Amino acid sequence: MMSSSPAVSVRDLLVERGGRPVLHGVTFEAPRGSVVGLLGPSGCGKTTLMRCLVGVQTVKGGAVSVLGEPAGSPGLRRRVGYSTQSPAVYADLSVGENLRYFASVLGAPRGDADRVVEEVGLGRHRDQIAATLSGGQLSRANLAVALLGAPELLVLDEPTVGLDPVLRQELWELFRELAERGATLVVSSHVMDEAGRTDRLLLMREGRVLSDSTPASLRASTGADDLEEAFLQVISQRAGSPT
Ligand SMILES: Nc1ncnc2c1ncn2[C@@H]1O[C@H](COP(=O)(O)OP(=O)(O)OP(=O)(O)O)[C@@H](O)[C@H]1O
Numbered sequence: 700m701m702s703s704s705p706a707v708s709v710r711d712l713l714v715e716r717g718g719r720p721v722l723h724g725v726t727f728e729a730p731r732g733s734v735v736g737l738l739g740p741s742g743c744g745k746t747t748l749m750r751c752l753v754g755v756q757t758v759k760g761g762a763v764s765v766l767g768e769p770a771g772s773p774g775l776r777r778r779v780g781y782s783t784q785s786p787a788v789y790a791d792l793s794v795g796e797n798l799r800y801f802a803s804v805l806g807a808p809r810g811d812a813d814r815v816v817e818e819v820g821l822g823r824h825r826d827q828i829a830a831t832l833s834g835g836q837l838s839r840a841n842l843a844v845a846l847l848g849a850p851e852l853l854v855l856d857e858p859t860v861g862l863d864p865v866l867r868q869e870l871w872e873l874f875r876e877l878a879e880r881g882a883t884l885v886v887s888s889h890v891m892d893e894a895g896r897t898d899r900l901l902l903m904r905e906g907r908v909l910s911d912s913t914p915a916s917l918r919a920s921t922g923a924d925d926l927e928e929a930f931l932q933v934i935s936q937r938a939g940s941p942t
Contacts (some may be wrong), residue, residue, distance in 0.1 A: 703769065704807050704853050706731045707752060712745055712761035712907075719760045721747050723906045724761070729852075729885055729899070734878050737887040738930070739903030745887040746784070748903075749854050752885060753781045766851055777805060780845035785842045786837050790830040795838050797829060798847065800807055808850035813844040818873055820866070830917070834861040842870070846877075853877065853884045859893065871896045872894035891927040902930050909933050 708731035712801045714722040722744050729735040737745045750756035751763050754771015763770035786929055788797040798812035798887075816825050818856040819839040824832065829840060842858050859867045871893060874884050878898070886897070894900050902910040902917075910917060910933045914926060 701703065704731070705729055706733075706766055707735075707766040708762075709748075709751070710762045712751060713759040714744075714751065714756060714764060715759050716747065719904050720759075724749075725903075725906070725908055726761075727899075727901055727908060727911050729883050731851075731883050732878055732881050733898040734874050734884045734886060734896070735899045736887065736897035737891070737892050737901050737902065737903060738891065739909075740899075741889070743903040744906045746856055747901060747906075749856050749887065750884065752852075752854050753779055768878070777848055778851045780847070782841050782845035782853075782855050782858055784856050786829070786841050788829045788837070788840050792827065793812035793826050793828055794832070794843075795825040796859065797840065798843055801844050802847050805848050810851075811847050815846040817844045818846060820869060826930070833862065835866060838862065839866075839870075849882070851882055853882055853886075855884065857887050858887065859888065859890070891925070891930065894926045900926075902933055904934065909937055919928045 705728040710727055712722050712725040725748060731898055737748065739745060747756060750771055751758055752765060768775055782819055794816060795812060798816060813827050816822055819842050821836060821839055824836055832840060838858065839863055845853055845855065859870055874886060878884055882939045897914060900912055900917060901908050917926060917929045921929040921932040923932055
């Protein structure tokens, strides 16, 4: 389900961190109801870009519009879900207690805590104290917090890190289902085999978007079957062309 007004519109975004430029004029759009992947090597600016979408990053220039409002507007608080790479949950509470707590803080409907626990496949661990969860279980508990209240935009920073291939596949199926229900997802990943599951794919490097395309057109334009190879081709094409 895609409508003409994009869920996210980023124009000429400039960000400095620690006195150094880390985003050099990033521009892209995320159509509503789509899954947009942010891929690129460690340190290329994925997290910084996501922080701009949720409105917690000071920006030097450019514009970020989210669901028709400037990023970070108070009206967006419940319409945008964000999961960071560090756990949001309290270590000394159970999974269920954590989610009931965050649901009440967010004003999410009753029953939402149970719904999201099932969605991320943690039903059997509902009563387990968060400190005793495995790394993959903890990252799914973290993701569950972002799903509370069924936000229209989900910004997920490496949600599948540390998960085995079966769980990664299940989570990408969940992302697809959420998009089919109308949500927009911006998901970062290091893992190229996940890139093929996106509707749009942004390849980033050193604070710039090298390619903004669909997986199919990226394969077609580079002649590479696998997206890792396609990314390398884009980098070498860029290296050979004047900027
Ligand atoms: N608080 C900070 N102060 C100074 N520089 C920072 C700060 N946070 C990040 N940076 C720098 O900004 C750049 C982009 O970092 P960012 O975390 O956005 O990258 P990333 O693509 O998300 O990396 P990763 O995949 O490793 O999480 C990096 O060069 C990083 O060193």
